[in-house]
Amino acid sequence: MSDDAAGLPIPKDALAALPPLREVIARHGLAAKKSLGQNFLLDGNLLDRIARVPGSLAGATVYEVGPGPGGLTRALLRAGANVVAVERDDRALPALAELAEAAPGRLSVLGGDALKQDEAALLPPGTHVVANLPYNIGTALFVRWLTTDAWPPWWATLTLMFQKEVAQRIVAAPDTSAYGRLSVLAQWRTLPKIALDVPRQAFTPPPSITSSVVHVRPVAAPTGVSVRTLETLTAAAFGQRRKMLRASLRGLAGGPEALERCGIDAARRAETLSVAEFVEVARSLDASR
Ligand code: SAM
Numbered sequence: 001m002s003d004d005a006a007g008l009p010i011p012k013d014a015l016a017a018l019p020p021l022r023e024v025i026a027r028h029g030l031a032a033k034k035s036l037g038q039n040f041l042l043d044g045n046l047l048d049r050i051a052r053v054p055g056s057l058a059g060a061t062v063y064e065v066g067p068g069p070g071g072l073t074r075a076l077l078r079a080g081a082n083v084v085a086v087e088r089d090d091r092a093l094p095a096l097a098e099l100a101e102a103a104p105g106r107l108s109v110l111g112g113d114a115l116k117q118d119e120a121a122l123l124p125p126g127t128h129v130v131a132n133l134p135y136n137i138g139t140a141l142f143v144r145w146l147t148t149d150a151w152p153p154w155w156a157t158l159t160l161m162f163q164k165e166v167a168q169r170i171v172a173a174p175d176t177s178a179y180g181r182l183s184v185l186a187q188w189r190t191l192p193k194i195a196l197d198v199p200r201q202a203f204t205p206p207p208s209i210t211s212s213v214v215h216v217r218p219v220a221a222p223t224g225v226s227v228r229t230l231e232t233l234t235a236a237a238f239g240q241r242r243k244m245l246r247a248s249l250r251g252l253a254g255g256p257e258a259l260e261r262c263g264i265d266a267a268r269r270a271e272t273l274s275v276a277e278f279v280e281v282a283r284s285l286d287a288s289r
Helices: 021-027 044-052 071-078 090-102 135-146 164-171 181-187 227-239 255-261 275-287
Strands: 061-065 082-087 107-111 127-131 155-163 190-198 211-218
Touching: 021 090, 044 071, 044 190, 061 071, 071 082, 071 090, 071 127, 082 090, 090 107, 135 155, 135 164, 135 181, 155 164, 164 181, 164 190, 164 211, 181 190, 181 227, 181 275, 227 275, 255 275
Parallel strands: 061 082, 061 127, 082 107, 127 155
Antiparallel strands: 155 211, 190 211
């Protein structure tokens, strides 16, 4: 506490007074574990930049997967967010408890596996997701969040760190080598953008490649298409991406007929179909069942 001119106590900014992250890591023995995808971000300016990607977070609820020593969590709290975080590494929980003390009532931390959470039950609608995801589960979580039956989904925006190559697949256009199932599932009903690249040297320890922060907003969904059909269709089409659709969709009941109904040449390859064409074929498959 310090005193202002009128002699009233002013609460010291407990977040600003926290010890450096390196000290937290050393004191709590948080040596990075590869098996948990641990590559920590320690630069406060970079972390503040990431926390600004979704826009103003003042008063918003943010879901963070994998806070680790809490660098990004600190930035989210500095941005005025209320944070719900899930962390699998028990070693990080005491460090996160200290952070929760510095931001009373604004941080709750669950110990456990993010893949096992029921986010729609855990979080209020309109929650923003911001996370430096562990690479080993990043794509699985992302696909799960993209393919919720309810739309608009429980989340308002996703701001997620991926390997740059995965980020490029998410935003890829047709007729490029990066375009695939992930591009269609992402772009079908969201607007994904690469917000910034993060060099490998920014992480402790540095991973082998560059990373990118992807920002995703939901947009209105085209009607009459089931998520599962689009998933099955894109899995079949891109499962053999070098082949013509006539061959790659042979094993998908009604697939070749749906192509024909949509006037799509079966000699084309999956990577030439636009997202809208995939949606049209999925809609035709649904209608015929
Ligand atoms: N947010 C921190 C940062 O930016 O420095 C740490 C990011 S690190 C890339 C990924 C974090 O996710 C680690 O803290 C790791 O322990 C945690 N993690 C790994 N697998 C997890 C899982 N299945 N559920 C929840 N957290 C997990």
